[in-house]
Amino acid sequence: MNSATSSTETRRKQGPPVRILLGKVGLDGHDRGAKYVAHILRDAGYEVIYTGIRRTPEQIVATAIQEDVAIIGLSFLSGAHTTLFKRVIQLLRDSDAADIIVVGGGTIPVADIAALQKMGVRAVFTPGASAKTIVETMKDLLKHRMDDE
Amino acid sequence: MSEDIEQLVHVATMRSARSIRAAARLMTLIENSPDRIPQLLGVSATWPSPRIVLGITGPPGSGKSLLVDRLIAGLRRRRPESRIGVIAVDPSSPYSGGALLGDRVRMMRHADDPMVFIRSAATRGRLGGLMLGALGFVRIMGLIGSDIVLIETVGVGQGEVEITKIADLVMVVFAPDQGDSIQVLKAGLMEVGDIFIVNKAEKPEAGRRYAQLRALISFRDTAQGARLAEVYLVSALEERGIGDLIEKIEHRYRRDRAFWAARRKTAIEDEIRRAILEEIHCRCVEALSFEDVERVLCGEVKIADVVKELLLKIATADLQ
Numbered sequence: 001m002n003s004a005t006s007s008t009e010t011r012r013k014q015g016p017p018v019r020i021l022l023g024k025v026g027l028d029g030h031d032r033g034a035k036y037v038a039h040i041l042r043d044a045g046y047e048v049i050y051t052g053i054r055r056t057p058e059q060i061v062a063t064a065i066q067e068d069v070a071i072i073g074l075s076f077l078s079g080a081h082t083t084l085f086k087r088v089i090q091l092l093r094d095s096d097a098a099d100i101i102v103v104g105g106g107t108i109p110v111a112d113i114a115a116l117q118k119m120g121v122r123a124v125f126t127p128g129a130s131a132k133t134i135v136e137t138m139k140d141l142l143k144h145r146m147d148d149e
Numbered sequence: 150m151s152e153d154i155e156q157l158v159h160v161a162t163m164r165s166a167r168s169i170r171a172a173a174r175l176m177t178l179i180e181n182s183p184d185r186i187p188q189l190l191g192v193s194a195t196w197p198s199p200r201i202v203l204g205i206t207g208p209p210g211s212g213k214s215l216l217v218d219r220l221i222a223g224l225r226r227r228r229p230e231s232r233i234g235v236i237a238v239d240p241s242s243p244y245s246g247g248a249l250l251g252d253r254v255r256m257m258r259h260a261d262d263p264m265v266f267i268r269s270a271a272t273r274g275r276l277g278g279l280m281l282g283a284l285g286f287v288r289i290m291g292l293i294g295s296d297i298v299l300i301e302t303v304g305v306g307q308g309e310v311e312i313t314k315i316a317d318l319v320m321v322v323f324a325p326d327q328g329d330s331i332q333v334l335k336a337g338l339m340e341v342g343d344i345f346i347v348n349k350a351e352k353p354e355a356g357r358r359y360a361q362l363r364a365l366i367s368f369r370d371t372a373q374g375a376r377l378a379e380v381y382l383v384s385a386l387e388e389r390g391i392g393d394l395i396e397k398i399e400h401r402y403r404r405d406r407a408f409w410a411a412r413r414k415t416a417i418e419d420e421i422r423r424a425i426l427e428e429i430h431c432r433c434v435e436a437l438s439f440e441d442v443e444r445v446l447c448g449e450v451k452i453a454d455v456v457k458e459l460l461l462k463i464a465t466a467d468l469q
Contacts, residue, residue: 015181015280016180016181016273017241017246017247017248017271017273019177033459036261038249039249039307041247042242042245042247042248042249043245043247044244044245044247045245045247046247047241047247047248047250048247048248048249049250049253050249050250050253050254051253051254051257051260051270052254052257055257055260056261058260058261059260059261060260062260062261063257063260063267064334065168065169065170065173066173066260066266066268067173067268068170068174068177070175074316075247087214095166095170096167096170097170101316109395134440
């Protein structure tokens with residue numbers, strides 16, 4: 001069997017690809033980090049719905065529901081993460097979609113992480129987080145979601 | 150998590166706040182379990198259907214996504230009471246199985262319009278330009294009351310013609326800076342398109358490209374006889390020509406709707422056939438071992454005999 005065929009077979013055993021939404025909420029327009037993560041996740045077998053910059057929490061949540069994603073990943077370089085994460089999580093609850101996992105990354109101070117996690121953000125990737133860390137963390141979060149069902 | 154198709158259909162039909170999520174869940178269900186496509190298509194026979202299913206294809210970089218964004222805006226203005234569905238298809242990586250689904254970026258201003266449902270889809274290894282459940286997605290869009298469904302996919306000819314089986318009307322979009330548009334046409338898109346569009350009219354070469362295309366595509370033989378092919382020049386960026394394009398689409402609907410209805414019926418039958426064959430193929434791939442190949446290589450058995458063994462193995466295996 002050639003490698004393309006066997007990788008198809010491996011994938012079939014692993015189950016269908018997981019869908020992830022990546023985007024940036026608020027006014028900050030620097031998306032190189034988000035695009036980098038998008039490529040990492042694509043190469044790890046995820047279907048990444050990339051929504052670009054300057055989105056509102058309403059647009060993110062509506063998109064997440066239409067695209068039926070398992071994870072929302074938000075990137076912040078603006079300092080507005082606490083307010084905006086809170087809004088996104090609230091909107092998800094209001095739409096009966098609190099089962100969607102919310103994670104984030106960017107220049108988020110380590111001091112803020114505990115509060116974000118208490119709010120419901122399941123993982124925060126600070127600058128320097130390796131591709132390996134990101135992919136492994138996503139895998140763990142999804143595994144726990146399946147165990148909960 | 151095994152979800153019940155009928156339960157999801159029930160919620161989707163209610164046209165409530167939860168209906169969009171139910172419809173999205175249905176799409177995920179058939180995407181992840183293609184063996185359930187025949188069941189979905191079967192129950193969909195009584196569902197409302199979209200009035201128009203519009204395919205938008207063409208080489209990468211021709212501005213299809215932005216054009217779709219402008220079409221959505223124009224359609225919303227023209228018929229504010231009508232729902233619009235969009236399916237944006239992109240290829241999956243053959244190595245990782247993942248995909249970067251970025252068409253939606255250009256349409257995000259419509260993301261929180263409750264009358265617009267945009268769904269991105271990856272081809273997941275399928276050739277032909279569309280994903281396996283494409284027709285199912287269109288049916289689900291119809292279920293929630295979509296008036297028009299737009300399907301965007303990359304097409305450069307050479308087999309990416311599945312869109313013709315799903316869409317009533319196919320628009321092939323070119324950009325003037327694509328020197329290879331003539332080659333692309335020769336590769337098969339000439340037969341695929343009902344309407345040809347030169348986008349990016351704001352660029353200086355656009356007029357010339359438009360004239361070239363008009364000369365190249367004159368008459369087309371279609372199932373309805375020879376028709377004058379329609380070629381249009383638009384600028385999605387500057388929102389020029391979009392209103393006229395929508396008029397043309399509506400005109401085609403009025404003219405061809407009976408023919409479209411007959412063709413849709415055949416399409417559902419074909420889709421069921423494809424879904425069944427796809428599932429058989431997948432089971433065969435799983436059942437075929439390296440030893441089988443070796444046995445053929447060293448002359449121990451003939452290919453025909455291996456095929457018989459495989460089919461028997463599959464038929465008697467435990468079905469999940």
